Amino acid sequence: MMYDVCIIGSGAGGSPIAYELSNAGFNVVVLEKGKNYKEEDFSKDELGVSRRNMFTPLLKEEQHVINQREEDGSITRYVGSEAEWSFWNGSMVGGSSNLMSGYFHRMKPNDFKLKSVYGEIEGANVVDWPISYEELEPYYEKVERVVGVSGNITKHKFSEPRSTPNFPHAKLEENGVTKWFDSACANLGFESIPTPRAILPHATLNRNACSYSNFCGSYGCATGAKGSARAALLQKCKAEIITEAFVYKLESDESKITTVHYYDKNMQSHEVRAKIFVVAAQAIESARLLLNSKNIYFPHGIANNSKEVGRNLIFSGGGSGQGRFKFENLTKNQQIELMQAGVFFNRSLQDWYDYEESGKKYKGGTIDFLFEHANIVSRASREFYNDEGDIIWGDALRKKIHKTLTTSRVLSFEVFNDWLPSDECFVSVDAEVEDKFHMPVGAINLWGHPQDVKIGEYLAKKATQVLKEMGAEEISYSISSAPPPNLVAGGCRFGDNPKTSVLDKNCKAHELQNLYVTDASFMPTGGSVPYTWTIYANSFRVADKIIEELKKG
Amino acid sequence: MILNSRRAFLKTSFLTTAVIVMSAGKLFGAVYPLDTMVIAAEDLFAHAKKLEVDVRAYLLIILHHTRVTEEEKTSIRNGAQWLNEEAVAQYKKTYTQLSADKRQEILKIVSKEKWGENWIYALLSYVMEATFSDKVYGVNKNENGQKWLEFAAGMPRPKEPLL
Numbered sequence: 206m207m208y209d210v211c212i213i214g215s216g217a218g219g220s221p222i223a224y225e226l227s228n229a230g231f232n233v234v235v236l237e238k239g240k241n242y243k244e245e246d247f248s249k250d251e252l253g254v255s256r257r258n259m260f261t262p263l264l265k266e267e268q269h270v271i272n273q274r275e276e277d278g279s280i281t282r283y284v285g286s287e288a289e290w291s292f293w294n295g296s297m298v299g300g301s302s303n304l305m306s307g308y309f310h311r312m313k314p315n316d317f318k319l320k321s322v323y324g325e326i327e328g329a330n331v332v333d334w335p336i337s338y339e340e341l342e343p344y345y346e347k348v349e350r351v352v353g354v355s356g357n358i359t360k361h362k363f364s365e366p367r368s369t370p371n372f373p374h375a376k377l378e379e380n381g382v383t384k385w386f387d388s389a390c391a392n393l394g395f396e397s398i399p400t401p402r403a404i405l406p407h408a409t410l411n412r413n414a415c416s417y418s419n420f421c422g423s424y425g426c427a428t429g430a431k432g433s434a435r436a437a438l439l440q441k442c443k444a445e446i447i448t449e450a451f452v453y454k455l456e457s458d459e460s461k462i463t464t465v466h467y468y469d470k471n472m473q474s475h476e477v478r479a480k481i482f483v484v485a486a487q488a489i490e491s492a493r494l495l496l497n498s499k500n501i502y503f504p505h506g507i508a509n510n511s512k513e514v515g516r517n518l519i520f521s522g523g524g525s526g527q528g529r530f531k532f533e534n535l536t537k538n539q540q541i542e543l544m545q546a547g548v549f550f551n552r553s554l555q556d557w558y559d560y561e562e563s564g565k566k567y568k569g570g571t572i573d574f575l576f577e578h579a580n581i582v583s584r585a586s587r588e589f590y591n592d593e594g595d596i597i598w599g600d601a602l603r604k605k606i607h608k609t610l611t612t613s614r615v616l617s618f619e620v621f622n623d624w625l626p627s628d629e630c631f632v633s634v635d636a637e638v639e640d641k642f643h644m645p646v647g648a649i650n651l652w653g654h655p656q657d658v659k660i661g662e663y664l665a666k667k668a669t670q671v672l673k674e675m676g677a678e679e680i681s682y683s684i685s686s687a688p689p690p691n692l693v694a695g696g697c698r699f700g701d702n703p704k705t706s707v708l709d710k711n712c713k714a715h716e717l718q719n720l721y722v723t724d725a726s727f728m729p730t731g732g733s734v735p736y737t738w739t740i741y742a743n744s745f746r747v748a749d750k751i752i753e754e755l756k757k758g
Numbered sequence: 759m760i761l762n763s764r765r766a767f768l769k770t771s772f773l774t775t776a777v778i779v780m781s782a783g784k785l786f787g788a789v790y791p792l793d794t795m796v797i798a799a800e801d802l803f804a805h806a807k808k809l810e811v812d813v814r815a816y817l818l819i820i821l822h823h824t825r826v827t828e829e830e831k832t833s834i835r836n837g838a839q840w841l842n843e844e845a846v847a848q849y850k851k852t853y854t855q856l857s858a859d860k861r862q863e864i865l866k867i868v869s870k871e872k873w874g875e876n877w878i879y880a881l882l883s884y885v886m887e888a889t890f891s892d893k894v895y896g897v898n899k900n901e902n903g904q905k906w907l908e909f910a911a912g913m914p915r916p917k918e919p920l921l
Contacts, residue, residue, distance in 0.1 A: 249912025252891055253920030257825040265827065286827075420912035427914050546910055581890045581909050586883055596875050598802040598865070598882060610907050 208234045209755060211465055211479035212444075213452045213494070216300020217740040218724030219485030220434035223444035224351075225748035231755060233444040234477060236467055238451045238486075239296030242303070244413075244436070247425030251580050254424055260304065261293035267646070269489065270635040274652040284638060285646075292489060292649060292690040298446060299435025300487065301691060302737060306422035307403035307431055308573050309354050310734035311345050311742075313365045313558060314338040315568070319623070319730050323559075323568050329625035329654050330517055332729050335701050335710035342368055344742035349373050352432040352741055353410055356401030356551075363558040377406045377415060380550045381542030382530075382616070386574065389674035390554070395667075400551035400573055403432035403737070412436060417547035419579045434741075450475070453644050455482065455498040455507050461719045462507070468642050481751060485724040485744070488518065492632040492696035492726065493647035508714040513707045514697060515632035518649070519731045521692035522657035523570060523620030526665050526682025527577065528672035532612040543614050550576050550616065554671070557664060558733065569660060570622030570733030572668045577615035584610055616677060618668040620661050620684065621692075622733045625654035632696045653686025661685075694725035694736055711750040712743070723747050777839040781846045789852050791838035792817065795881065797854055798841065801861050802878060803885045809902035816888035816897040823921060830880070837877030844868050895919045 209231040212219040219235060227233040239260075253259045262268075268285030269292050275281055283290055294301035315322045317334040325331065346368050348354065355374035358367070376399050390397040404421070408414045415430035429436040439446065449470040456464040462482040467475050484491045492515040496506040506514055532540050557569035577584065588605045591597050597605065624630075629652035634645040661684035672680050700706030703715035712727050714720040723744045725736050732739065776788035796814045799806070806813050820826055821834070845853040845864050853864060868874030888895075889903035894916050898904075904911055 248914050248916040250892055250894075250916035250920065251912075252887055252895065253916060256887060257823065257920055259825070259920050263825065289827075416913070418912045419910070424912070579912065581904070581907065581911075582883070582886045585886045585890065585907075589879060589882055596869055596878055598878065599804065599862075602803060602882070603805045607907065610909070 206478070208232050208477065208479035210234070210481045210483060210751065211236065211477050212483040212485060213465065214238075214300065214485035214487065214491070214724060215298050215434060215439060215446060216295075216485060216487060216724065217302045217434050217737050218487075218744050219483060220299065220438040221741055221744035222483050222485070222721075222723055222748045222751065224438040224442045225745065226751060226755075227442040227444040229752055231752075234479070235439070235444050235446045236450040236452050236465065236477065237298050237446060237448050239298065239300075239448065241298040241446065241448045242425060242435075243440075244427050244429050247427040249418060249420040249424055251582055255580050256582060258291070260295045260297055260425075261291060262296055264289065264291055266641040267293070268638070268640065269646055270638050270648045272648055272650045274629050274650070292693070294487065294691050297435075298439060298448060299433045302433040303425045303431075303435060304423050305403070305431070305433070305691075305737055306575070307737075308553075308735050309356075309401045309403045309738045310553070310555075310571055311365050312338065312341075312732035312734055312739050313363060315559065316730065316732035317341075319568065323566060326625060326654070326656060329627050329656070331625065332698075332700065332705075334729060335699055338365065341739070341742050341746060342366065344745045345738065347745050348738055348741045351410075351745075352403055352437040353405045353412070354401050354403055354432070354738070355406050357399045359396075359398055361396040361398055361555065363555045372401060374409070375406055377402055377404060377551060378417065378548045380545050380548045380576070383550055383552055385675050386550075386552050386671065389671050393670060393674055395554055395556050395671065398553045398555060400553045402549070402551060405430040405432075410437070411441070417549075419547045422578065451642055452486070452494060453497065453642055455484075455494065455720075457498075457500060457502060457507055457717065459502040461717060472642070481719045481721065481755065483721045483723055483751075485722070487724050488693045488696045488726045489632050489647050489649060491722055491724055492518075493634055495697070496632070496634045497644055503716070508697075508707055508716045508720060510716055511704055511707065513705065516628070517626035517695045517698050517729065518630045518632050518693070519624040519626050519695040519728070520688040521731060521735070522622040522624040522653070523661040524665065524682065524684035524687070525617060525619045526668055526672075526680070527615050527617040528669070528675070528677025528680040529613050529615050530675075530677055534676055534678075546579070550574060554667065557667060560663070562663070567660060567663075568623055568733065570620060570664050572618050572620055572664055574616060574618045574668075574671075577617050581610075616672065616675075618665075618672075618682075620664045620668065621735060622657065622660040622664060623731055624657055624688075626695055626698075626730060627652060627654055649688075651688060653688070658684055658686060692736060694728040694731050697722045697726035698729035699727040700729060712747045713750075721747060721751065777835065777842075779839065779842045779846055779852060781843070781850070786846050787852060789838070789842050789854060791835045792821075794838040794842060794853055795834065797861070798838075798865070799881050799885050801858070801865060802882055803889075805906075806885050806889050806903075809889060809898075809906060810900060811885075811889050811903060812897040813885055813888050816891065816895070817884060819895065819897070819919075819921060820884050820887075825920070834877070834880060837873065837880070840873060841868055841877070892916050892919075
C-alpha cells in the first residue's frame with residue numbers, strides 16, 4: 206500500500222501533520238514506538254508514573270551514551286544504563302506532550318533573529334531563523350484554538366504582537382498565593398504575567414475540563430483537558446496509527462525516501478511506502494535515525510552529505526530554585542490559602558527577556574513560578590537529611606516529615622534561557638552500544654556555553670528577590686549546564702544554506718525531495734521559553750506546505 | 759516450617775539464597791537478606807508499622823519488580839550482607855540477633871560509609887513508597903500514610919498496580 210504521508214513519531218511535531226493532512230483527505234499513517242494510552246488508562250499512581258517511570262523505556266533495553274565535555278576539554282563517557290542517566294520523556298501515542306505541564310509561551314520576534322539583534326557570540330553558532338515571527342504568528346494563534354491554550358493577556362514590556370486580543374479560553378483557577386506574588390512584584394516594580402497553559406478550564410473542543418487533580422506535570426491527563434498531541438489532535442483525525450513500531454531505517458534513492466523499515470513488538474520487520482515522509486521522533490532520536498540510515502547515496506546518513514545532521518543540539522539553559530513558606534509566619538487565612546491543592550499557581554516573569562549589563566545587551570529569558578510537585582514520596586524523601594547534611598531516620602525523620610509537609614509549602618521557579626548552539630554539543634551514534642533492536646544507540650555529546658549559566662544566574666537572582674519579598678525562607682537556586690531531557694531541540698537545523706543546515710525553511714531536507722523533519726530538531730536556536738508551543742505551531746505551518754506539495758501532484 | 763513456606767514463596771527469588779557473613783576472613787554464618795531488610799526498615803522508620811503498612815510485602819514487590827534493575831536489587835542484597843558483617847565485627851552477632859539499641863549503633867556506624875548511607879537511603883525510599891502507596895498495591899490498605907500527612911492523593915486512582 207502506498208500512503209500519501211508516513212509520519213515517524215506521534216508527538217507535538219508529528220501530530221499536527223497527521224491532523225491536518227488526514228482531515229484534508231490524504232492517506233496518512235503514523236508509526237509510534239510506544240503504546241497507545243487513552244484518558245481512561247491514566248491515573249495518578251506516583252509509584253508507577255514517577256518512581257518506576259512506566260512511560261519510558263527500560264535503560265537496559267534502550268539508552269543513550271553521553272559524552273560530556275569537561276572544563277579542561279576532556280570527555281567523560283557515560284553509558285546511560287550504567288549511570289542511570291535517561292534522556293527519554295514519553296514513549297507513547299502523543300509522546301511527551303501527554304506528560305508536559307503545558308506552560309505555553311510564544312517565542313518573541315527577536316528570538317527569530319538572534320544573530321542580527323544580539324550579535325555573534327564567541328564559541329556559539331548563533332544564526333537567524335529563515336522565517337520571522339510574523340510568519341509563525343498565525344500558527345501560534347491556530348494552536349491556541351485547536352490544541353487549546355488558556356490564559357489572560359496582560360501587556361508588558363516584552364509582549365509579543367498578536368493577531369487576536371486574547372486567548373480563546375479563560376485562565377484556570379488560581380491559588381490564593383498568586384495575590385501575594387502579584388503584590389510582591391508590584392512592590393519590586395516587576396510585571397507579573399499569568400502563565401498561559403495548554404489546559405482547558407472548561408469542557409470544549411470535545412474534551413473535558415481540567416479536574417484540578419493536583420497532579421499535572423509528569424502525568425497523563427485523565428480528562429483530556431491537557432493539550433497533548435493525542436487528546437487534541439490524533440483522537441480527532443482519521444490518520445492510521447501503528448503502535449509499538451520502532452523505525453530503524455529509512456531507505457532512499459538519490460533524491461527520495463522510498464521505504465521506512467520498522468520492527469514490531471515481536472521484532473518482526475515491516476516496510477511502509479509513502480509519497481512523503483515526516484520524521485518527528487524527538488530531536489535526539491530523529492538525528493539518530495538519519496545517521497543510522499546510510500546507503501550509497503548518503504554514506505554519512507540520510508540527508509547528511511552536508512555532515513550537518515546531529516550538529517547544534519540544544520537544550521534549555523537555566524535551572525530552578527525555590528523558597529519555603531512556613532505556617533509560623535502566616536495568618537490562619539494565609540495558611541489556608543497556602544495549602545489549597547489542585548488550583549494552579551500560574552505566574553511568570555519576562556521583565557528581563559533582554560537586558561543590559563555593563564553597557565552590553567544580553568538575551569535573557571523567562572521565569573515560571575509553580576508550587577513544588579505534589580508527589581508525596583518525593584517530598585517525604587527530600588527530608589532524609591538534617592541541616593548538617595547527615596542522613597536521619599527514626600523519630601527524628603518522622604517528626605521532620607510531618608512538620609515540613611503539613612505546616613509549610615515550597616514555591617518553586619524554573620528559568621528558561623537560550624542554550625547556545627555550539628560545535629561541542631551534538632548527536633552522533635555510538636560505535637559500541639546497541640539497543641534491543643541491535644541498532645547503534647544515539648550518543649549525546651554535551652557541552653554548555655558559559656554564557657548560558659551567566660544569563661541563568663542573572664534571572665535566578667531576580668526570581669529570588671520575589672520570593673524574599675513574599676516572605677519565603679530557605680531560598681535557594683541551582684543554575685548549571687545540566688541538560689533538561691524534556692527540553693531538547695536542534696540537530697537538524699533549518700536554514701537557507703544547504704551547506705550549513707539540514708532542512709530548508711519549510712523543514713524539507715535540502716538533499717531529498719520528500720523528507721521533512723518537524724519535531725524540535727529544526728530549531729537553530731531555542732528562544733527562552735519551553736518549546737512545545739513553537740513545535741506545534743511550526744508543524745501546523747509545515748502541514749500547509751506539505752498539502753501544497755501533494756496538491757501539486 | 760516458617761523457613762520452608764518462605765522458601766516455597768520465594769522459589770525464584772535471589773532472596774532464597776542465604777548470604778554468607780564473614781568475620782576476620784572466616785565464615786561466621788549465613789543470613790537471609792529479606793529478614794535483615796525488614797528489621798532494618800523497621801529500625802529506620804518504625805512509624806510505618808504503626809500506620810499498619812506492610813513493609814515486608816512491599817519489599818518483596820520491589821525485589822521482584824520488572825522495572826527495578828538487577829543492579830539495584832544486587833545493591834540492596836549486598837547492603838544487607840555488609841550490615842551483618844559490620845554487626846559481627848562489632849558485636850560478634852548478626853544484625854538480626856542484636857538488641858534494638860545495638861542495631862541503632864550499627865546503623866550509625868554504617869551511615870558514615872558511602873555504601874551504608876546509600877543503602878539506608880534506598881531502604882527509606884522503599885518504606886516511603888509503601889507508606890504512601892495507593893491501596894491497590896495492597897500494603898497500605900487503609901491509606902493511613904496519606905491520612906498521617908493529611909494528603910489527598912491524586913484522582914483517578916490506579917486500577918491495578920504496576921509490578
